[in-house]
Amino acid sequence: MSLINESHDPALKSWVEQANQPGSDFPIQNLPFGRYRSIGADEDFKIGVAIGDQILDLQGTGLIDSPDMNALMALDSTTRLTLRRDISRGLAQGSPQQQAWSKLLSAQDAVEMAVPCRIGDYTDFYTGIHHATSVGKLFRPDQPLMPNYKWVPIGYHGRSSSIRVSGQKFRRPQGQTKAPDAAQPSFGPSRRLDYELELGYFVGRGNELGQPVSIKDADDHLFGVTLLNDWSARDIQAWEYQPLGPFLSKNFASTISPWVVTTEALAPFRAPLKRPEGDPQPLPYLDGDFNRKSGIFDVMLEVLILTQRMAEAGLAPERLTLGDAGAAAYWTAAQLLTHHTVNGCNLQSGDLLGSGTLSGPAANEAGSLLELTEGGKRPVQLANGEQRTFLEDGDTLILRGWCERPGVVRIGFGEVRGTVLA
Incomplete structure (x- = not known):
């Protein structure tokens, strides 16, 4: 079974414009996970997805209901593929989620990052x-x-x-x-x-x-x-x-x-x-x-x-x-x-x-x-x-x-x- 799907399409572009720049670490084909919060904020770290020079608040999208990264990581492969597909579609050019999700973005240079998850061993x-x-x-x-x-x-x-x-x-x-x-x-x-x-x-x-x-x-x-x-x-x-x-x-x-x-x-x-x-x-x-x-x-x-x-x-x-x-x-x-x-x-x-x-x-x-x-x-x-x-x-x-x-x-x-x- 091929591991390549629509989320890897080289023609795919994001409405987050910096993600479309050649050489960007975080184009829409990537979508890595991390934990972040605003610099100086007295708040818990949130799960975010890097897109261009921005971070998408994943819980704010409604695609996950918990800030626990370890729980997300423990999802079965089929559920993870579905989550990746939904994030990709929401960040793609022409997405009906653009207006709502644009309010969930934070600039990467305005946040502090944490270790991505609880590392037990x-x-x-x-x-x-x-x-x-x-x-x-x-x-x-x-x-x-x-x-x-x-x-x-x-x-x-x-x-x-x-x-x-x-x-x-x-x-x-x-x-x-x-x-x-x-x-x-x-x-x-x-x-x-x-x-x-x-x-x-x-x-x-x-x-x-x-x-x-x-x-x-x-x-x-x-x-x-x-x-x-x-x-x-x-x-x-x-x-x-x-x-x-x-x-x-x-x-x-x-x-x-x-x-x-x-x-x-x-x-x-x-x-x-x-x-x-x-x-x-x-x-x-x-x-x-x-x-x-x-x-x-x-x-x-x-x-x-x-x-x-x-x-x-x-x-x-x-x-x-x-x-x-x-x-x-x-x-x-x-x-x-x-x-x-x-x-x-x-x-x-x-x-x-x-x-x-x-x-x-x-x-x-x-x-x-x-x-x-x-x-x-x-x-x-x-x-x-x-x-x-x-x-x-x-x-x-x-x-x-x-x-x-x-x-x-x-x-x-x-x-x-x-x-x-x-």
Whole structure:
């Protein structure tokens, strides 16, 4: 069955004129969900749909009767498709809803955004094979990938309480570190603070404890995709991660974009899952016809930096890398969800699955400074004369993402900004 319908029609235009501008992140073909309220308002956050440079109050339209985003995310796929169709028709040029709905719009620059939903649990995976290989070479030149990597999606349970929306400012993390030649560890601020370029996959409909989700049904349990910067203190992690994995090096901050681009909006941008020749095929529980043909979300990802000096001088952010998530991921979102539940683990609406760092095969496609600087050996030279091996106080990292293909209207994810404080 085709996932493409009238809401994806490239000829479709909106009566919100800015949505029709070439290059807009939020044309009528997108319709991502988020939570917002007017800046300074003493009110609860509302569910909104981004359209151009505006936000539509979804509850005001009468199409939903609850401000609970998690409840919306838990709707079955048929109901979600109907909701998308009704929103699209109401925002389309010539819609009889235009007069009423025009009163439900708020300018995006006049609101504050919240984390899109209640995130009960967060699991971070390690699907970027080029990232895993590059980092592995730094520490294990003879065996960059561990023997299990191409057989099982690697993941660990993270902390959801420190996940914040774009604009997050956080203190430089502290913890124990140990220099190779030191007799004992020391305590202090991280000197090797890094970003991690990821996609976040939000769970829609959950599953009961003890009831695995099959690969055939996994896509029906995925609500949408967001941008994710899962910050990492590399020096703290190097000392603490054996034998149980990351702890203080990862739990201090994670930043996500305020908009969730639904899997329905991403239907025209699906791509086949391709394994390199000679690699093992997934075990049967992780393998399915649809997943092979259309399991990958083909998203372009960009990383920019704005240092404090650049900001004070009025300079624009400078690009660090640009890459394709579709070429970076070894496992699909559906495979992550299926593997997560195969032992009966119960996922809930709003749970977040991180893709892990998505790096391409080329140096200018790296998803972290650890790779870009080869572990700090090759500093990045910025146009204003500054250099970076790892992040310094006052640095702002910006992630952007979008999908585009010939014959299809480009859609975007907005951006994620996060700033490191002293």
